[in-house]
Amino acid sequence: MTKKVTIGKKILSANEQYAQRNRQLLEKLGISCLNFISSPGSGKTTLLARTITDLKGKIAFGVIEGDIETDIDAQKIRATSAPVIQINTEGACHLAASQIARGLNELPVDKLDLICIENVGNLVCPSAFELGETGKIALLSVAEGDDKPAKYPALFARAKAVLITKADFMQLEHIQFDIQRVISDIRRVNKDAPIFEVSSVTGQGMSVWYDWLIEFAKRGI
Amino acid sequence: MTKKVTIGKKILSANEQYAQRNRQLLEKLGISCLNFISSPGSGKTTLLARTITDLKGKIAFGVIEGDIETDIDAQKIRATSAPVIQINTEGACHLAASQIARGLNELPVDKLDLICIENVGNLVCPSAFELGETGKIALLSVAEGDDKPAKYPALFARAKAVLITKADFMQLEHIQFDIQRVISDIRRVNKDAPIFEVSSVTGQGMSVWYDWLIEFAKRGI
Numbered sequence: 098m099t100k101k102v103t104i105g106k107k108i109l110s111a112n113e114q115y116a117q118r119n120r121q122l123l124e125k126l127g128i129s130c131l132n133f134i135s136s137p138g139s140g141k142t143t144l145l146a147r148t149i150t151d152l153k154g155k156i157a158f159g160v161i162e163g164d165i166e167t168d169i170d171a172q173k174i175r176a177t178s179a180p181v182i183q184i185n186t187e188g189a190c191h192l193a194a195s196q197i198a199r200g201l202n203e204l205p206v207d208k209l210d211l212i213c214i215e216n217v218g219n220l221v222c223p224s225a226f227e228l229g230e231t232g233k234i235a236l237l238s239v240a241e242g243d244d245k246p247a248k249y250p251a252l253f254a255r256a257k258a259v260l261i262t263k264a265d266f267m268q269l270e271h272i273q274f275d276i277q278r279v280i281s282d283i284r285r286v287n288k289d290a291p292i293f294e295v296s297s298v299t300g301q302g303m304s305v306w307y308d309w310l311i312e313f314a315k316r317g318i
Numbered sequence: 319m320t321k322k323v324t325i326g327k328k329i330l331s332a333n334e335q336y337a338q339r340n341r342q343l344l345e346k347l348g349i350s351c352l353n354f355i356s357s358p359g360s361g362k363t364t365l366l367a368r369t370i371t372d373l374k375g376k377i378a379f380g381v382i383e384g385d386i387e388t389d390i391d392a393q394k395i396r397a398t399s400a401p402v403i404q405i406n407t408e409g410a411c412h413l414a415a416s417q418i419a420r421g422l423n424e425l426p427v428d429k430l431d432l433i434c435i436e437n438v439g440n441l442v443c444p445s446a447f448e449l450g451e452t453g454k455i456a457l458l459s460v461a462e463g464d465d466k467p468a469k470y471p472a473l474f475a476r477a478k479a480v481l482i483t484k485a486d487f488m489q490l491e492h493i494q495f496d497i498q499r500v501i502s503d504i505r506r507v508n509k510d511a512p513i514f515e516v517s518s519v520t521g522q523g524m525s526v527w528y529d530w531l532i533e534f535a536k537r538g539i
Contacts, residue, residue, distance in 0.1 A: 136357045137441050137470060138462025165442065165472075169465050188472065190411070190442040218470070219442050220358050221386065221411040240461035240484070241359025244390050249358060249439070251386075251409065263461070271486065271519050298492050 112226055115194030119229025122201060123212070129314055130212040132228055134252055135236035136245075137218030140262040142170045143297040144236065145213055149177040152307060156314050159209040161200035163192040163217050170215060180204055191223040192216050197230075211314040220245070224252040232257030232313075235290075239266040243275045246282035254286035258293065258309065265296040333447055336415030340450025343422060344433075350535055351433040353449055355473055356457035357466075358439030361483040363391045364518040365457065366434055370398040373528060377535050380430040382421035384413040384438050391436060401425055412444040413437050418451075432535040441466070445473040453478030453534075456511075460487040464496045467503035475507035479514065479530065486517040 123130050133141050142162075149158045160181040162171045171183035182200040184192065197214065204212065214230060216223040224233065235256035237245050240263055246253045253259060261279065266272050280292055291309060295302040344351050354362045363383075370379045381402040383392045392404035403421040405413065418435065425433065435451060437444040445454065456477035458466055461484055467474045474480060482500065487493050501513055512530060516523040 136359060136439070136462075137466055138357060138459070164469055167465075167469050169469060190440075217442065218357070219411075219440060221438065221440050222443065238359070238461065240459065240487075241357075244388075245358055248385055248388050248390060265492065266461075269490070 112194045115198050116227040116229040119194055119197050119201060123229065123231070126206050128206060128209055128212055129231045129316070130214065130229070131257070131313075132214045132216060132223075132230040132233045133236065134216045134220070134223045134233055134256075135218065135262075136220045136238070136241055139218075139236045139238035139241060140297055141215050141218070141236055142173050144260065144262060144295070145215060146173050146177050147297045147300075147303070148307070148310065149174070149179045151303065152311070153177075155311055157208060157210045159204040159206065159212045161192075161197060161204070161212065161214045163196070163215060165189070165217060180209075186217055190217055190219050190221075191226050192228060193226060194228045197228045211310075220249045220252060224255050235259045236262050237279070238263040239272060239274045243273075243279050246279055246286075250282075250286045253283050253290075256287060256290045258291050259283055259287075260306065261292065261294045263296060263298075264294040264301050265299045267294075333415045336419050337448040337450040340415055340418050340422060344450065344452070347427050349427060349430055349433055350453075350537070351435065351449075351451045352478070352534075353435045353437060353444075353451035353454045354457065355437045355441075355444045355454055355477075356439065356483075357441045357459070357462055360439075360457045360459035360462060361518055362436050362439070362457055363394050365481065365483060365516070366436060367394050367398050368518045368521075368524070369528070369531065370395070370400045372524065373532070374398075376532055378429055378431045380425040380427065380433045382413075382418060382425070382433065382435045384417070384436060386410070386438060401430075407438055411438055411440050411442075412447050413449060414447060415449045418449045432531075441470045441473060445476055456480045457483050458500070459484040460493060460495045464494075464499050467500055467507075471503075471507045474504050474511075477508060477511045479512050480504055480508075481527065482513065482515045484517060484519075485515040485522050486520045 158179045160174045162183045168183040171181050174181040184196045235252045293306045379400045381395045383404045389404040392402050395402040405417045456473045514527045
């Protein structure tokens with residue numbers, strides 16, 4: 098048992114070392130970096146693609162796409178003409194800081210204002226692994242249900258901002274989504290993070306998110 | 319590196335030992351057991367609650383609910399009056415076979431035909447941990463998008479059946495969900511599993527799923 102704990106600590110510390118190096122590199126370059134985390138299918142890629150397109154000329158984005166397999170997401174981001182690096186974790190349930198180090202090495206960092214990391218679709222594991230990012234962005238789609246911040250609090254506790262995506266679904270007859278419950282469950286673990294209700298399809302709420310993002314990118318690390 | 323691999327094997331084998339014991343117990347009792355796995359919010363609890371209610375008198379269900387925190391899901395199942403055991407993993411991203419052993423010990427197994435395990439909402443990790451179940455059921459909601467079987471193939475490869483949930487969302491204007499793409503990506507990794515399109519809200523497709531489930535419960539292990 099003691100042995101197991103020791104090894105565990107060593108692995109975590111190796112990731113922490115890479116995360117620390119990534120953080121130092123980003124500080125040196127003066128670039129902010131956001132780590133987007135959510136369940137599969139909550140709309141990370143669609144949100145990123147629309148955000149990059151709508152903020153063209155205001156923020157120079159670079160993207161690191163993390164997926165277990167395929168480069169489907171990188172292709173969607175590439176269509177915006179932002180530079181993108183695809184990382185395949187080959188079975189692993191989260192991105193590791195060493196993979197981000199590789200991504201930072203391959204991106205044209207001297208031309209960028211903000212790096213967005215799209216983590217593997219998983220509401221649980223990715224929030225436990227620091228990548229050296231400036232902050233984590235948590236996404237929760239209305240289709241997933243209003244009980245998720247209560248059931249999966251760890252990510253929401255660590256988020257710098259929370260995006261309630263597919264907000265247009267709140268209008269649908271079948272959907273029962275109590276936004277007040279969501280906000281109150283998030284506030285139980287996170288007093289400060291702004292909570293944005295957005296739809297990347299209809300555009301609802303996106304301008305408030307953009308204002309926050311522009312401010313965040315300006316402030317730097 | 320060698321050291322890490324050795325420890326990894328030991329942990330897996332402890333889980334495998336519990337899984338083996340669970341399997342032997344279920345065989346002795348003549349009860350089948352299904353392990354429901356999906357992303358958070360794809361509708362596992364709603365599907366189970368409706369299935370249990372609609373099949374009252376035909377299948378005697380017992381349920382083991384796995385969640386990181388809260389007993390929200392167990393409460394929903396309890397409303398159907400089926401016996402249910404809530405297990406909180408306290409941070410862990412999947413159920414372990416030792417937790418199922420405890421659940422089997424607490425359920426009134428001599429009165430049951432079929433035990434349904436609802437795993438932690440996570441499309442990645444739970445499929446790698448055997449619990450001693452007879453089979454895995456994979457759920458994918460239409461709201462998650464049609465690229466998920468390609469991006470997260472492991473669960474779909476191991477599934478005994480696949481449920482495409484929230485099938486009523488396919489009618490929505492905003493939703494682009496290519497069911498043929500989903501089926502063909504599942505078939506690439508799994509030749510045999512039946513694929514059911516269902517909606518636990520409208521009832522669409524549920525009777526075909528029920529027929530399969532009744533047959534499965536009858537066949538035993």
